[in-house]
Amino acid sequence: MEEIMSKLIAERAEARGRAEECRALASVSSKVVQPVKQKVEVKTFAVAVKSDKVEKVEEIMKKVDEMSRDLKTVSVRTVRKIKDGVVIEAATQEDAKNIRTNIKGKNLKIAEAMKINPKIIVFDVPKEVTDAELLEDLYNKNGMSRVTVKDFNNWVKVDGRKKMRHDLDNVLLSLNEEIAEYWIGKGYVYIGWRSCKVKEVDIVKRCFKCCSVHHRADQCKERGYVCRKCGESSHDARICRNRMKCKSCLEKTGKELAHATDSGDCPEYKRKLEYLKNREMFDV
Incomplete structure (x- = not known):
């Protein structure tokens, strides 16, 4: 009897061992078979459209809607309104090319793309420092020796001032990416005989009630x-x-x-x- 019981216990242990081995193999197999998820970068190809005549954006949208019926094979991610036209964001370069070709003859034209320069705020600039003096100090005292004065004046512009205290202003600058990155990395610039903190203007708009980036x-x-x-x-x-x-x-x-x-x-x-x-x- 004892021999039979021992044999049964041994068989059960062996069966459990085989089951565990099978589960382990299945786990390894599933890990091998499952593909690794890779982050895919989505790129859009935008076409900005405006009218040859003075028309409302709604009229341009109607023409774009009519055009979409003729371009049934073109994939478009979104259509958004801009100042006096619309932007069509196509899925591929070929789709964008087809849209540009089809626009001809519909009293519509393609708007030219442009690069929007970053903006930074220079904090606590003495009020008596004029815009011209500010730009002069920014050029002479803040690592711009390799940049010509002409290029600097083309790249760096004063967009506005905001009075903070009776003797200090915050100044908004528009400038090219390289200079913006350099000054933001430093965290400050020299103006007169003082250092002024700089900060990049956030281009992401948030809801001012809850700070969400997904709605107004x-x-x-x-x-x-x-x-x-x-x-x-x-x-x-x-x-x-x-x-x-x-x-x-x-x-x-x-x-x-x-x-x-x-x-x-x-x-x-x-x-x-x-x-x-x-x-x-x-x-x-």
Whole structure:
């Protein structure tokens, strides 16, 4: 009897061992067979369209809509309105080419693409420093020795000033990417006998109620301002003690990721920023 029991126990142990081995092999096999998901970079090919005549954007949209019926094989990601025209974002370069070809003869024309320069804010500039003196100090005191004065004046422009205190202004500059990157990396510039902090102007627009990057304030479901850290409306972010919860990520993915909605590390913010930087802009 004991021999029979021992034999049964041994057989069961052997069976369990084989089962575990099969599960392990299946697990390894599934890992091998499953393809690795790679992040695919989506590139769009934009065509900006405006009218030969003075027409409202709605009229141009109607013509574009009529054109879409003739181009049934063309893939378009989106059509968006701009100042006095529309931008058609095609899926491929060939699609964009077909759109450009079809526009001819419809009293429409292609607008030229342009590069939108970055903007930075120079903080606490003495009020008595004129725009000309500011540009002169920026050139002479801030690492521009390899740039000619002519090029510098073409690349760096004063877009405006905002009075902060009775003797200091914040100055908005428009400039090319290389100079902007250099000064932003330093974090400051020398103006007169002082150093002034610089900061890049954020091109990602946020809802001023909840800080989400996916809608405007007039589309926000919140009745009032909410905490940018946890998304609750009962308190201000400065006194928040709750767990962080990003409304942008929640709105887009349905997941409660543990970072503030206004964080520069937010995946949705980074995605929107990258899209805006790479999107073709148009002088229309």
